[in-house]
Amino acid sequence: MGFERWFNRVLNRTWGFVEDRTAMPHWALRPQPEFSFKPSYWTGAFVVNAFLYQVISGLLLLLYYQPSTSATLTACGQPSGTLSSAPAAWCSTYYVIHSVPMGSLLLSSHLYGAYAMIFLALVHFYRGYYLGVFKRPREFSWMAGSLLLLLTLGMGFTGYLLPWTQLSYNATSVGLVLALRLPYAGPLLGPFILADGTSQGLLSRMFAAHVLLIPLALGALLYAHIALFESHGIAPPASSDPLQRRRFTHEEDKKHVPFMPHIFFYITKWALLYIGLILGIAALWPWELPTYVGNLAAVQTVTEPDWYFLWEFKLVDFVGVTPVIAVGVTTAILLFILFVPFLDRSRPTHPRDRPFFLFLGNSLLSFFVFMTVWGGLTPGVQIPLSAVIERLAPIFIVNAVVVWVFYRRYRQSYTARLAAAGTSGRLEGAYPLPAPRPTTAGASVPEVAGRD
Numbered sequence: 001m002g003f004e005r006w007f008n009r010v011l012n013r014t015w016g017f018v019e020d021r022t023a024m025p026h027w028a029l030r031p032q033p034e035f036s037f038k039p040s041y042w043t044g045a046f047v048v049n050a051f052l053y054q055v056i057s058g059l060l061l062l063l064y065y066q067p068s069t070s071a072t073l074t075a076c077g078q079p080s081g082t083l084s085s086a087p088a089a090w091c092s093t094y095y096v097i098h099s100v101p102m103g104s105l106l107l108s109s110h111l112y113g114a115y116a117m118i119f120l121a122l123v124h125f126y127r128g129y130y131l132g133v134f135k136r137p138r139e140f141s142w143m144a145g146s147l148l149l150l151l152t153l154g155m156g157f158t159g160y161l162l163p164w165t166q167l168s169y170n171a172t173s174v175g176l177v178l179a180l181r182l183p184y185a186g187p188l189l190g191p192f193i194l195a196d197g198t199s200q201g202l203l204s205r206m207f208a209a210h211v212l213l214i215p216l217a218l219g220a221l222l223y224a225h226i227a228l229f230e231s232h233g234i235a236p237p238a239s240s241d242p243l244q245r246r247r248f249t250h251e252e253d254k255k256h257v258p259f260m261p262h263i264f265f266y267i268t269k270w271a272l273l274y275i276g277l278i279l280g281i282a283a284l285w286p287w288e289l290p291t292y293v294g295n296l297a298a299v300q301t302v303t304e305p306d307w308y309f310l311w312e313f314k315l316v317d318f319v320g321v322t323p324v325i326a327v328g329v330t331t332a333i334l335l336f337i338l339f340v341p342f343l344d345r346s347r348p349t350h351p352r353d354r355p356f357f358l359f360l361g362n363s364l365l366s367f368f369v370f371m372t373v374w375g376g377l378t379p380g381v382q383i384p385l386s387a388v389i390e391r392l393a394p395i396f397i398v399n400a401v402v403v404w405v406f407y408r409r410y411r412q413s414y415t416a417r418l419a420a421a422g423t424s425g426r427l428e429g430a431y432p433l434p435a436p437r438p439t440t441a442g443a444s445v446p447e448v449a450g451r452d
């Protein structure tokens with residue numbers, strides 16, 4: 001018997017046993033249609049994988065980390081006393097990198113894992129935005145997701161300070177100046193984040209937020225997010241059909257692929273690939289710890305956050321943009337993301353049928369990418385307003401022109417196809433109206449009940 005046959009038999013038997021004793025297929029996530037066997041349908045699951053990796057690697061780091069700004073007595077585990085004045089938080093990070101077996105790999109993979117989680121959450125968000133998955137009946141899924149994105153960024157923000165490097169301390173101070181100006185939330189958060197006003201108070205609060213409060217909130221919200229996904233099922237592919245059904249019935253579920261084990265193993269395969277990639281990158285490019293807070297011997301010139309906040313930092317570099325204005329712009333963007341399901345009311349979900357929101361999405365995306373690169377290349381460099389307009393205006397103009405030309409051509413070809421088919425009328429007319437369904441009285445009514 002070949003190894004493969006033997007392996008498959010063992011796997012089948014083991015799975016059969018688990019299935020029998022747990023009845024898992026009856027309570028695990030609902031079955032999913034065949035078309036969902038594509039990575040683009042599981043971008044949220046990839047974020048969950050990334051989150052789980054962060055939890056596991058974070059718990060291991062917690063075994064060593066000391067959230068204290070006091071000078072260490074152990075010189076960071078080094079024989080010489082050169083580091084004896086370094087704060088314990090920095091020292092314990094240094095110790096993980098230099099003295100714990102595989103510590104550097106663990107810490108670097110936690111850091112790159114954070115980048116990956118934020119990147120994947122952004123991909124998940126943009127995919128949902130473009131394909132209109134936030135439309136009825138998934139408005140609440142979207143809103144819970146928007147808050148998840150905010151919490152994920154909060155994890156990045158609070159974690160950045162923990163190694164207690166001068167770089168992270170400076171960047172966090174700038175971030176706090178901005179965050180505390182958030183309308184309503186800022187004054188409420190202020191005393192909580194700053195504690196007694198000492199640096200130890202700040203570190204303790206950021207530590208508590210990073211390892212307990214935000215992960216708990218994230219876990220609870222994720223539970224709600226997945227429960228909503230479970231009740232609506234996966235969103236069908238984007239369509240121009242205004243009468244497209246947006247929810248699968250339980251009858252249809254019976255013809256779909258069970259979540260356990262098929263989709264679970266499909267996602268697990270991607271999860272293993274993810275872990276391999278993160279560990280590989282961490283092994284090839286281990287993170288180097290910048291110098292600690294208060295090291296007077298160090299020359300520190302730049303104040304730079306991690307890449308996902310560079311755009312915000314660049315915004316405050318613009319001459320005339322006060323922290324209040326920067327926070328105002330950020331709040332407006334956040335509110336737009338949160339409430340987009342109630343702003344974009346068009347029936348079709350395909351981006352080509354939503355030119356205005358396609359334009360907004362493209363503009364936001366290019367704005368973020370441009371500002372991030374700009375922030376990375378010229379951190380802290382003041383930019384006069386004329387240069388800002390000169391650089392940013394083309395982004396919006398080019399996007400408007402591209403979307404407009406694209407939409408016009410699409411409508412022209414659509415109208416031509418309609419004419420060729422002998423039909424006339426509006427864009428929606430291309431879709432066959434739903435078949436009439438007989439009523440008990442013998443009259444016919446259109447089948448629109450299952451539209452969502």
Ligand code: HEM
Nearest residue numbers: 041042043044045047048125141142145146148149234235
């Ligand atoms: C920590 C961040 C997030 C996690 C862990 C997460 C997780 C998930 C998971 C596991 C799903 C099931 C389908 C899939 O795997 O794609 C899902 C679906 C969904 N998510 Fe998220 N999500 C996050 C952030 C977001 C954000 C930022 C948004 C949008 C603002 C969002 C909106 C949605 C919507 C609308 C669905 C339903 C999509 C469908 O049915 O195809 N999520 N999410």
